[in-house]
Amino acid sequence: MSTHVHSSSTAHSVAPNSSSDEPLNYLTNGHTVKSWLLTLDHKRIALLYLAGVVFFFLVGGVMASVIRMELMTPGGDVLYSPDAYNRVFTVHGVVMIFFFLVPSVPGVLGNFLLPLMIGARDLAFPKLNLLSWYIYIFGGVSALLIVLLGGIDTGWTFYAPFSTTFSNSLVVPAAIAVFITGFSSILTGLNFVVTTHTMRAPGMTWGRLPLFVWAIYATSLIMVLGTPVLAVAIALIGVERAFGVGIFDPALGGDPILFQHLFWFYSHPAVYIMLLPGMGVINEIIPCFARRPIFGYKAMAGAMLGIAVLGFVVWGHHMFVSGQSMYAGLVFSFLTFFVAVPSGIKVFNWTSTMYKGSVNFDTPMLYAIAFIGLFTIGGVTGLMLASLGVDVHLHDTYFVVAHFHYVMVGGTVTAFLGGMHFWWPKMTGRMYPEIWGKLSAIVVFIGFNLTFFPQFLLGYLGMPRRYYEYPGEFQVLNVLSSAGASILAFGFLMPIVYFALSLKFSPKAGPNPWRATGLEWETSSPPPTENFASTPVITTEPYNYSPEDSERAPWDPFGSTTPEEVAHVG
Amino acid sequence: MNTHATHNSSDHHPHVMSVQMNLVIFAALMVLLVLTVVAAYTITGGWGILVAMVIATVKAALILAYFMHVRFGSKLQLLFAISAFFWLALMLGITLLDYISRGWLSIDGK
Amino acid sequence: MSAESATLPVGTIVHGHGAESSHGSHHGSGHGHDPNVAHQFDDAAQQHESVLLGMWSFLATEVLFFGGLFCAYLVYRTTSPLAFTLASQHLNVILGAVNTGVLLVSSLFIALAVRESQLGNGKRVNLYLLGTILLGAVFLLIKGYEWTTDYHEGLIPFAKNFQIPEHNLDEMAHNATPAGRFKLFWVLYFFMTGLHGIHVIIGLVMFGIVMYVVKKRTQTGKSYSNLVEVTGLYWHFVDIVWVFLYPLMYLIHPITGGGGHH
Ligand SMILES: [Cu+2]
Numbered sequence: 001m002s003t004h005v006h007s008s009s010t011a012h013s014v015a016p017n018s019s020s021d022e023p024l025n026y027l028t029n030g031h032t033v034k035s036w037l038l039t040l041d042h043k044r045i046a047l048l049y050l051a052g053v054v055f056f057f058l059v060g061g062v063m064a065s066v067i068r069m070e071l072m073t074p075g076g077d078v079l080y081s082p083d084a085y086n087r088v089f090t091v092h093g094v095v096m097i098f099f100f101l102v103p104s105v106p107g108v109l110g111n112f113l114l115p116l117m118i119g120a121r122d123l124a125f126p127k128l129n130l131l132s133w134y135i136y137i138f139g140g141v142s143a144l145l146i147v148l149l150g151g152i153d154t155g156w157t158f159y160a161p162f163s164t165t166f167s168n169s170l171v172v173p174a175a176i177a178v179f180i181t182g183f184s185s186i187l188t189g190l191n192f193v194v195t196t197h198t199m200r201a202p203g204m205t206w207g208r209l210p211l212f213v214w215a216i217y218a219t220s221l222i223m224v225l226g227t228p229v230l231a232v233a234i235a236l237i238g239v240e241r242a243f244g245v246g247i248f249d250p251a252l253g254g255d256p257i258l259f260q261h262l263f264w265f266y267s268h269p270a271v272y273i274m275l276l277p278g279m280g281v282i283n284e285i286i287p288c289f290a291r292r293p294i295f296g297y298k299a300m301a302g303a304m305l306g307i308a309v310l311g312f313v314v315w316g317h318h319m320f321v322s323g324q325s326m327y328a329g330l331v332f333s334f335l336t337f338f339v340a341v342p343s344g345i346k347v348f349n350w351t352s353t354m355y356k357g358s359v360n361f362d363t364p365m366l367y368a369i370a371f372i373g374l375f376t377i378g379g380v381t382g383l384m385l386a387s388l389g390v391d392v393h394l395h396d397t398y399f400v401v402a403h404f405h406y407v408m409v410g411g412t413v414t415a416f417l418g419g420m421h422f423w424w425p426k427m428t429g430r431m432y433p434e435i436w437g438k439l440s441a442i443v444v445f446i447g448f449n450l451t452f453f454p455q456f457l458l459g460y461l462g463m464p465r466r467y468y469e470y471p472g473e474f475q476v477l478n479v480l481s482s483a484g485a486s487i488l489a490f491g492f493l494m495p496i497v498y499f500a501l502s503l504k505f506s507p508k509a510g511p512n513p514w515r516a517t518g519l520e521w522e523t524s525s526p527p528p529t530e531n532f533a534s535t536p537v538i539t540t541e542p543y544n545y546s547p548e549d550s551e552r553a554p555w556d557p558f559g560s561t562t563p564e565e566v567a568h569v570g
Numbered sequence: 571m572n573t574h575a576t577h578n579s580s581d582h583h584p585h586v587m588s589v590q591m592n593l594v595i596f597a598a599l600m601v602l603l604v605l606t607v608v609a610a611y612t613i614t615g616g617w618g619i620l621v622a623m624v625i626a627t628v629k630a631a632l633i634l635a636y637f638m639h640v641r642f643g644s645k646l647q648l649l650f651a652i653s654a655f656f657w658l659a660l661m662l663g664i665t666l667l668d669y670i671s672r673g674w675l676s677i678d679g680k
Numbered sequence: 681m682s683a684e685s686a687t688l689p690v691g692t693i694v695h696g697h698g699a700e701s702s703h704g705s706h707h708g709s710g711h712g713h714d715p716n717v718a719h720q721f722d723d724a725a726q727q728h729e730s731v732l733l734g735m736w737s738f739l740a741t742e743v744l745f746f747g748g749l750f751c752a753y754l755v756y757r758t759t760s761p762l763a764f765t766l767a768s769q770h771l772n773v774i775l776g777a778v779n780t781g782v783l784l785v786s787s788l789f790i791a792l793a794v795r796e797s798q799l800g801n802g803k804r805v806n807l808y809l810l811g812t813i814l815l816g817a818v819f820l821l822i823k824g825y826e827w828t829t830d831y832h833e834g835l836i837p838f839a840k841n842f843q844i845p846e847h848n849l850d851e852m853a854h855n856a857t858p859a860g861r862f863k864l865f866w867v868l869y870f871f872m873t874g875l876h877g878i879h880v881i882i883g884l885v886m887f888g889i890v891m892y893v894v895k896k897r898t899q900t901g902k903s904y905s906n907l908v909e910v911t912g913l914y915w916h917f918v919d920i921v922w923v924f925l926y927p928l929m930y931l932i933h934p935i936t937g938g939g940g941h942h
Contacts, residue, residue: 122720124730190737197646198730199720225657228741232748236871245837245867246860247752253860258755261665262748312660316668326675328668535722584728584905586798587791596788600781607777610931622927630920637791638916644729647736654740658747665751669759 025429025526040126041529042111047427048133049107054496056099056140063092065489068451068482074472085468086153087169093156094174098181099140101412102270105277106188106223107136109419110216112427114192116520116527117210119201119536124194132187139181146173155466157267158233160248160259164240175238182231185273189223192216201519203538210518210542211294214301215280218308222269222276226312230266233259257323264315272311274408275375276304278415279346282368285422286350288516289365290357293543296349303342303349310339320391329388336386343379347372358547362514363437367418370445374410378403381456396466399459402452410448417444417495424499425509429526432506436498444491450484517544585642595636602629716903728906735910739917746921749872753928756864763861766848767869768932770835772826776930779822780922786815787919790912797908802898805908809887809894812915816884823877827870837866869929876925879918886911 022028026043030036036044066088070078079085111129115122123129146152152169154162158178163171196217200209209217236247237259246252248259287294294300316324316332350372359365381403384390394400417440424432454477459465463474470478512521517540523532606625613621635641640648714724721727757764793808830836834843844862852859890904890911897904 120720124720125734126720128734186741190734190741193737194730194733197733198726221653224737224741225653225744228745229661229748232745236748236752239867239871243838246863247867251860253760253858253864255755255759257668258665258752261668261755262751265661265665265748312657313664316664323672325668325671325673327671328664331664331667584798584909586795589792589795592788592791592795595791596784599784599787603777603780603784606927606931607773610773610927610934614933618931618933619927622931623924626924626927629923633787633916633920633923637787638913639794643732646729646733650733650736650740654743657740658743658750661744661747662751662754666754666758669755 023524023528025524026529027429027526029529038130040122040130042115042123042126042129043427043527043529045129045133046108046110046112049103049111049136052133052137052140053100053104053108056095057104057492059144060092060096060100061489061492063088063095064485067092068485070468071470071478072475072482074470074475076468079468082468083153086155086466087147087151089466090152090155091147094143094152094178095140096408097156097270097274098178099136099143101274101408102185103136103188104274104416105281105412105419106192106216106219106273107133109212109281109416109423110188110192110219110277113423113520114195114213114216115199116426116523116531117213117518118196118199118204119519119532119538120195120199121530121532123191124199125191128187128191132184132191135184135187136181139177139184142177142180143174146170146177149173157263158237158259159263160237160240160256161250163237164248165244171241172238175234175241179231179234179238182227182234185223186227189220189227192220193224196220201536201538204519207298208538208540208542209301211283211297211300211304212277212280215276215283215304218304219273219276219280222273222308222311226266226269226273229262230270233262233266236262257319260319260322260324261315264318265312268315268318269308269311271404271407272307274412276307278371278412278419279304281415281419281422282350282371284516284518285364285368285418286353287543287545288422288514289360289362289368290354291360291545291547291549292353292357293541293545294349295352296345297542299345300349303345306342307339310335310342314339314386317386317391320388321395333386333388337383340379340383347376347379356547357545361438362421363432363434363441364418364422364514366438366441367414367421367444370441370448371411371414371418374406374414374445374448378406378410381406394459396464397459398455398463398465401465402455402459405452405455410452413492414444414448417441420495420499422514423520424502425513426520426525426527428503429509429524430502430506431509431513432495432502433498436494440491440494440498443487443494447484447486447488447491451481451488452484454478454480454484515549517542585639587636587639587642591636595632598632599629602632724903731906731910732913735913739913742917746872746875749868749875750924750928753868753872756861756868757932760857760861762855762857763852763859764865765933766851767862767865768929769935770830770833770845771869771930772829773930773934775822775826776926779819780926782815782819782822783919783922786812786819787916789815790915794905794909794912797894797905800905802894802904805894805904806891809891809908813884813887813891816880816887820877820880823873830866835866836870837863838870842866872925873929876918876921879921883911883915883918886914 026041030039036048039045039048066078067085070076070085070088076082076085079088111123114120150170152167152171152174154167154169154171158171158175196209196213239245240247240249240254244252246254248254248256250256283294283300314332314336316328317336320329320333350368361369381399385394385400385403421432421437424430458474458477458481461474461477463470509525511524513525514521519532519536519538520527522536602625606622609621609625610618634651638651640651717724717727721730789808789812793805793812796804796808827836831839831841834841836842842863844859848862849859852862890907893907894904
């Protein structure tokens with residue numbers, strides 16, 4: 001209880017929040033459209049990103065619904081042609097990956113929290129930050145225009161020679177849109193890297209950084225070092241398609257596998273661009289709701305850097321059944337198994353953090369627990385796919401589709417939702433309805449598993465991905481999957497509705513409704529434009545939680561703790 | 571770096587390189603340029619590319635260390651420069667691994 | 681971490697002591713002690729370190745950006761060395777060397793400009809920048825001349841008149857080298873030197889702007905050394921790219937006397 005009293009009183013002294021004359025916060029500081037569209041405040045830019053990613057999530061979600069409707073029956077009946085189906089799943093993939101997953105957690109939570117967590121007034125380059133958002137929106141709107149004008153049918157992977165020689169769709173405009181959007185990602189990453197290095201408040205040493213900051217930092221490294229290679233690969237596709245000079249065309253002396261190398265050099269690490277920030281969110285939620293310091297802080301930070309680096313040397317596991325050499329395949333398979341080590345460290349440390357903690361099952365924690373389970377399934381099936389022999393059987397089947405949705409949706413989206421619930425009070429100054437939050441977490445979890453678990457079975461049985469018709473024997477599992485998708489869609493829509501309503505109807509949140517540690521909770525909710533009344537000086541270690549200050553008994557599933565031991569925990 | 575907690579040598583007093591030093595580095599670069607052209611005509615066979623790349627790397631290192639002040643700046647700048655080239659080496663090295671090891675196994679298409 | 685930290689009060693914040701209490705105003709503009717320092721920074725040192733790191737991060741991105749093309753070059757050259765050798769012999773070694781020299785001199789000028797900016801000699805900074813712009817223009821002119829020659833020889837793969845010279849075709853056919861690789865050399869050559877050329881043009885435009893800013897700020901007494909230093913870093917990088925491009929493109933078993941005319 002002492003934590004509560006102390007931290008809230010501190011926050012009051014940081015930013016006095018007497019209700020008589022409410023001081024301006026970042027939301028009330030300027031009401032014009034211009035004050036939003038030309039803002040340099042990282043917190044407002046975070047909300048701009050929120051608007052963007054929610055919009056593109058809905059676009060990608062509509063495409064997913066069309067796909068699941070089409071696949072309810074073995075024949076092609078919803079869409080008029082296989083070609084139309086190709087365009088729909090390509091839009092789903094391109095929009096979800098480049099315009100939702102990549103910018104989601106970094107763009108929204110990263111932007112909002114990074115300066116707050118390190119005690120800075122803003123990012124190092126506020127104008128660059130705004131420019132990133134405009135590039136992102138420009139790229140996204142261009143992509144949508146391209147869809148309206150006819151779309152592309154190459155899949156999000158743009159594989160040559162289909163994309164360069166055979167496709168009859170708008171490959172070059174789409175390539176340009178993705179190319180441009182890449183620079184948004186690069187500039188965001190650059191900004192975050194520099195900010196983490198130079199903008200930390202006095203006392204905020206590397207060993208005291210919240211793990212979310214470590215996650216964002218590791219992510220930013222990948223953005224800066226990986227994204228340009230995608231840009232080049234995509235540019236080469238554009239040149240090849242426009243001039244037909246044979247860069248990737250074997251008939252003209254080129255090598256299509258070279259494209260795959262360049263593409264996956266970015267696109268495997270991109271998986272971690274999408275996942276690491278999610279892991280960062282989970283790192284913050286679990287200690288807070290288990291009331292325990294994170295287990296193995298250094299191992300957790302190291303694991304994220306390790307994932308970022310190792311992630312760059314495993315890309316060939318996407319190419320086991322291409323013309324890649326068998327020796328390269330062996331090396332890539334071996335290295336891929338190594339990524340399981342830091343990932344495993346993280347999963348074990350999260351669960352260890354909960355063990356003997358005082359676990360509180362509020363909405364953010366429900367999402368975090370869902371994350372651990374779903375990410376574990378996604379990760380372990382990834383190891384199956386990393387095995388050379390197994391991959392020959394499973395490559396390009398629904399098993400792969402299920403695997404990466406467990407990682408991307410079960411991982412990233414779940415973490416994003418958990419993080420949005422956790423920091424919603426900070427961002428808006430309002431609580432969300434807890435009952436509805438819990439319900440949404442449960443509905444998402446059930447809907448998700450019902451949608452994607454059958455796809456593991458479908459893939460194992462041999463159903464290939466990217467086909468709009470299939471043999472009748474696959475129908476039961478496909479119908480299950482489509483049914484799950486409708487539940488999942490409902491689960492995703494619920495937070496959008498109650499978050500919006502909470503702005504008007506929910507009770508006001510204090511500076512620190514979760515009694516969480518971390519600098520962002522030391523300022524008022526919503527924070528003032530300059531974040532802190534005065535530059536904070538940090539003197540304590542992160543994650544100063546202890547189970548004793550909770551009203552609940554520590555979580556002790558094995559009943560092995562004596563009261564004396566409890567007293568020593570933390 | 572954190573400007574309050576730790577004092578960084580590169581801050582406040584940026585290193586000013588003398589005109590003489592600048593000219594020495596420039597002269598070295600020009601000599602290396604001549605050297606690489608001469609080497610290209612005299613060294614034949616597989617060693618040619620190796621020598622050319624070694625010379626180019628030395629030139630790049632000189633520019634990085636002196637003209638770009640890596641030698642006098644913070645360690646961080648050195649780290650950034652090294653990581654960029656390290657990542658490039660990862661990409662080039664591992665991609666090349668695929669191409670040179672094709673056909674090592676007597677399996678069709680591998 | 682746990683044992684000792686449990687004794688510390690959670691979330692202790694020591695508040696602005698003396699010097700820093702001036703930060704506490706509402707719109708983040710209260711730390712107006714130094715007009716050269718943007719509002720998000722505490723002092724000039726922090727700003728200096730940040731803008732430098734920003735440029736270094738950007739250059740890391742650039743290394744990998746060009747790196748993708750070097751990767752394509754490496755793969756195709758390793759797998760068909762003959763085609764690359766034959767194609768390279770059509771380039772003019774002398775002009776390439778001259779251009780390398782031109783860029784090296786410009787790098788020297790920039791290094792000197794940075795030096796002068798640190799010493800606060802705005803006029804000399806602009807003199808060196810002007811020199812760099814002129815050298816950059818010379819580089820582009822020479823490059824333009826080379827490209828025109830290539831066009832007349834039918835070596836631009838994006839143009840209609842592209843044709844692999846007969847004797848090169850024969851030699852590749854003799855050695856079972858796919859003739860397409862000859863064309864790919866030229867694709868990569870134009871893509872890479874073109875991209876490099878775009879970087880040169882961007883650099884020249886930037887230096888033009890920097891010259892204007894330096895002139896303005898010399899009059900108002902504001903600082904401009906960060907700007908010169910950061911754009912200088914960019915220019916040195918452009919130079920480094922060329923330092924690698926020159927031997928890789930021009931010096932694969934060159935033929936004495938430069939371009940292979942027929
Ligand atoms: Cu992968």
